[in-house]
Amino acid sequence: MVSNPAEANIVLSEVEFDVVGKRPIRPDGVDKVTGRAQYGADINLAGLLHGKVLRSPHAHARIKSIDTSKAEAHPGVRAVVTAKDLPFSSLSKDELGSDYMRLKFASNHVLAGDKVLFKGHPLAAVSANNPHVAEEAINLISVEYELLPPVLDVLDAMKDDAPLLHDDLHTASLGETSEKPSNVAAHLIYETGDTEKGFAAADVVVEREFRTAAVHQGYIEPHNGTAFWNVDGQLSVWTSTQGAFAVRSSVSDVLRLPVSKVKVTPMEIGGGFGGKITAYLDAIAALLSKKSGAPVKLVMSRTDVFEASGPAPATWMKVKVGATKDGKFTAVQANLAFEAGAYPGSPVMQGMLCAFGCYDVANGFLEGYDVVVNKPKTAAYRAPGSPQATFAVESVVDEVADQLGIDPIEIRLLNAAKEGTRRIEGPIANRIGLVECLEAARNHPHYKSSMGSSNRGRGVACGYWMNRSFPSSVSMTVNYDGIVSLIMGSVDIGGTRASIAQQAAETLGIAYEEIKPTVVDTDSIGYTFITGGSRTCFATGWAAIEAAEEVKSLMVARAARIWDTPEDNVEYASGVIQHKSDPELRMTFKELSRQLATTGGAITGSSNVEPTGEGNGYAVHLVDVETDLETGKTSIVRFTAIQDAGKAVHPSYVEGQMQGGAVQGIGWALNEEYFFNDKGQMMNSSFLDYRMPTSLDLPMIDTVIVEVANPGHPYGVRGVGEAAIVPPMAAIANAIKGSAGVRMNSLPMTPGKVLDAISGEGK
């Protein structure tokens, strides 16, 4: 895909920058296009062993016994591990106290303990001299199961008589814990105003139920993990992850090691989208390494990735919106039940926070259920929780507009969240750009164009993601040739090196090419949260700015020493160091750099930040679809993605995020779903059967970057990765209403479901 001309973008920030906002080449580009970049599977250490994981064929069963003796006896096998090798197996409930349940779930997720809870659940692992022997050996492990009925649907799982996944899981609800064990891990409520009164005051109330399927992030690179547990107790891990420090935390947690005993080197990452945060293989590789006395590498197959890494949850949702006849919302409500998978922790809370994130509502009620089922534990997937909730909310909002005969953009503008809007869960919005995005949509040629064919429909929807901060660390050192080496803890997804280098260069007043960024391991830099949550460009960028400010003051101090003048008589502006009282005395950054060697050595600035001031992200999507009324197949005819990036540090990469998010959303909308049989076995665990959109399925995704500077960041950065995946499902559903005359309430909107809806509506 080629991004559309920058001229189409709408720049509302008033400051013009030298480097921020430009489109330089990414430092990691050459390595990636020439195949030189080192991914986790490329690791080849001296004496490297290969591991394989034995996975459960059943979705729900008690493990009666595991016999590994034949595998252990197999020549070429170096070690076999099971849950018994995890520290949890030898720790008592008393020892662990309040930490018991958390560690039990974390440990059992790595290697099943008493039960298997989803097909693909790891049971045991083998290390061997080569992967073929390892594969052979895992087939020699015999497991005796007591089969249990699988719980495969969120509503079924919530029933009183549902089989329980965990005998000891009780519902945490509004500060209380249920007496009876349950599959409902958590019950959450947020509310504001008086919803009952609000609905009573409405002229129109629409209430609908929705379902969405589990979907996978579909990153190209499967999970991998290589570990070497040295005899001195130091554990080294090389892995594909969105956060080296996150892997360090979870590996040290289940292995009961101090974090500093674990060094994680993040390899290049072939896609993550939230799914490369959980550490599936690393602790297993570590256990195998400890037993084998050698490094061990594990790599998932595609089927492993589908069955045993974390998809976005399937959900059941009910949404209710009341409005006056001029379109003003009087009350809103959403009841969300999200499948967590085998262990608690769906993004239902984020779904609740995002459901009405686009709206200024006085009366709102949000209820959420986090529910365990016999499916793989869900993971983050781009704006976790928001796409599902937004599919429901934006479908209902569209229907309200429909019923009231109001333009769908107008009704959204009428109710749009803006600076000062108080959210249902409490916080007040800072300066945000939803109104500007909606106006850009209304004014866009796409919205004004005629649709042509009669089987076509146009849909619009907006989407919200809060964007996050969390800690980041950056260190920068000035080389004697004036080039600044920058090390950071943020792994590079989609241009991190570039966007951080841009902010560093901007702050120093030097060229982008004069910053040399490197992603380093957990021993070489301060704690840095994951690359995700649309936080990296914001928070790690901030860290780079702070480190650059330290470099500037050290450069000033050095110049002052050289010129034998007080530091406050030297100023730094636009990459030039200037003596304030002698205009002749000035040095460019490069000139002073060349003098560092003989005046005290290099200069290093370091920073660790956890900035507040995150700026919320908003996207508005326009889509034209054509539905074949004979087959029910819907095609995307035209798609325009509009988004407030705050300041777009690297517009090409922002456009890439917008296009990628839209395409993933189109997949959720029309094709993608985990399809399980009644035994809980996924029946489409390959890219052949799990259908993701390809370029042949898609038109060009037009993008419009709206820049409403985030006042909480020096360059106005908000973060752009998440909001783009939020609107497509509702936008497409709303378009299908136009093209096929039916309102779809279940994802994906496959030809079959659309045909059913058409016939159900009597067409």
Next chain:
Amino acid sequence: MVSNPAEANIVLSEVEFDVVGKRPIRPDGVDKVTGRAQYGADINLAGLLHGKVLRSPHAHARIKSIDTSKAEAHPGVRAVVTAKDLPFSSLSKDELGSDYMRLKFASNHVLAGDKVLFKGHPLAAVSANNPHVAEEAINLISVEYELLPPVLDVLDAMKDDAPLLHDDLHTASLGETSEKPSNVAAHLIYETGDTEKGFAAADVVVEREFRTAAVHQGYIEPHNGTAFWNVDGQLSVWTSTQGAFAVRSSVSDVLRLPVSKVKVTPMEIGGGFGGKITAYLDAIAALLSKKSGAPVKLVMSRTDVFEASGPAPATWMKVKVGATKDGKFTAVQANLAFEAGAYPGSPVMQGMLCAFGCYDVANGFLEGYDVVVNKPKTAAYRAPGSPQATFAVESVVDEVADQLGIDPIEIRLLNAAKEGTRRIEGPIANRIGLVECLEAARNHPHYKSSMGSSNRGRGVACGYWMNRSFPSSVSMTVNYDGIVSLIMGSVDIGGTRASIAQQAAETLGIAYEEIKPTVVDTDSIGYTFITGGSRTCFATGWAAIEAAEEVKSLMVARAARIWDTPEDNVEYASGVIQHKSDPELRMTFKELSRQLATTGGAITGSSNVEPTGEGNGYAVHLVDVETDLETGKTSIVRFTAIQDAGKAVHPSYVEGQMQGGAVQGIGWALNEEYFFNDKGQMMNSSFLDYRMPTSLDLPMIDTVIVEVANPGHPYGVRGVGEAAIVPPMAAIANAIKGSAGVRMNSLPMTPGKVLDAISGEGK
């Protein structure tokens, strides 16, 4: 060798430390004893090619032509390079200006240009899919030579009619440049007082000439270098070196790249002793990589190491000492001519500075000549220049004592340099520990013991090395478990990680085990000078102290924020952070570390330092030898090494340095020498023929660490690596005077030479 009990050491520093001065286990120990440590030859990159270097069989010849066509045509060969591939070959004298000669020498040393100047001089190199093909291919390169007479001796080379190595080398002498080209690259003079008058006032004057042979550092690990020149112009180098930044400088210099285009990753190092500073292979590997489009590894054979890396120079020296009859020196003089090898740059200046470094002399004259000969370019070797000069000076001092009937320790004490002594070259000594070392020697049971057999003799000598500073950088980050990750640019030789971690821990008031040190690449840390010159424990230690001080103040600031009190109301002492006005409010380092995650993230302290305050190092050695008067063979019977370490940060490693230095000195004294035939071909280029002492040749080397704190360093550190190699040659020569009745004036003092001396003396 087992080190002697610490009780024998003499501690004169008054401060007791918690971590500094203890003997913890080295962090890199396990990897090194289990074979896991990664050395340069262990590198295995995807698509790695192997290179071989074609070396000159002649010591002196003009290159008429090099025909590489057959090698290029060989299947499996990926690239062939010669000097034509170096940027120097296409730069004119005008373009380079004053830099011309320097770059010519540097480039020609990497790959011979118009002439070969020593046997082993690199001429061309080949990359191929495996080392065997590369080996085969270099034999297909045909070189036409015009043979020239080799110049193999320093005095011959200085003769007016000597064949010239370089037509364009002129002598730099006292600010002037000679008109006539010469093999003498430099002529240096330092003087103080009135030497003529001083000698006139002497009751006894001894003047002797000396010779020493070229000797090799003998590190176990041969030189290696792997390079990958990426298509984006970034060059990565992995190599065995004492200084990653030194390799970066020299590679970028001969390849005419900005330093930041080159990233050097220092691998573990299997010994250096000064010989692993020059980058012999890295630029060749880079050129081959550029031409091949793949990474290329080069590894030297042991013969390559002997013939083409840098030994310590052979020398000619004349030393004259005058003294009154009560032993006070009235004047001293040394004339030193050092072989530089094929290109200028012997350590003759350091030899001059060290010659009388042990003495307080009012009248002194030092003259030095740096002379090129057709031998490999010399390199640094442990206290470069000092062992040779000291052999001469300490032999003459001993003879003066002998003639005057004064005890050899007494005459040294009488003339010893001490705080306030003005050196011949100018500087005034700070607090130094030579007197304390001499007193320790005089009081040592060894000196008081009877020697037993009549063929035994006892010798004493002292030695001096100035110790150096230069820039160092350290960054430290506090993990949430209270462990501090420390990254540094100093490669680890002989315990660098440990000694730097100790100083960091001491400063922070935490345990040694709570510091996790890592040596990183040149992109990840600020410029750091080589590990050498006995600077690392001093200067990088200083950097660690400064970075730790920054960590302390950031920890105070964090605690102040947590306690909501001004920073100056919080103090940091012995690893505890204390609220000054509320004794209840206190946190250990670890307790506060655990709170970092929720109070703003990690804490990082960085420093770049170039401290002044180096403290000079002194050693005094006592040796008993037994000489077999039939064969001339001298055996070491007892050896005691005494040295002022300032503060011994890790006494075991200090003792290791003292023992290692003594053993290398014993090798210089008795066995080791480059033996050339008259064509300039080294005839003993293997460890079988180049005889280094083994444990079978040696008694236990007793050590006495004397601790006279260096007032110029926070913990009193001086540096200990160099001084230990300085005294042995003279001490053994002086002992041979006792055992065989002859004064030896040529190293090594082989059985043959000793027999010759005995017969020459008429015994």
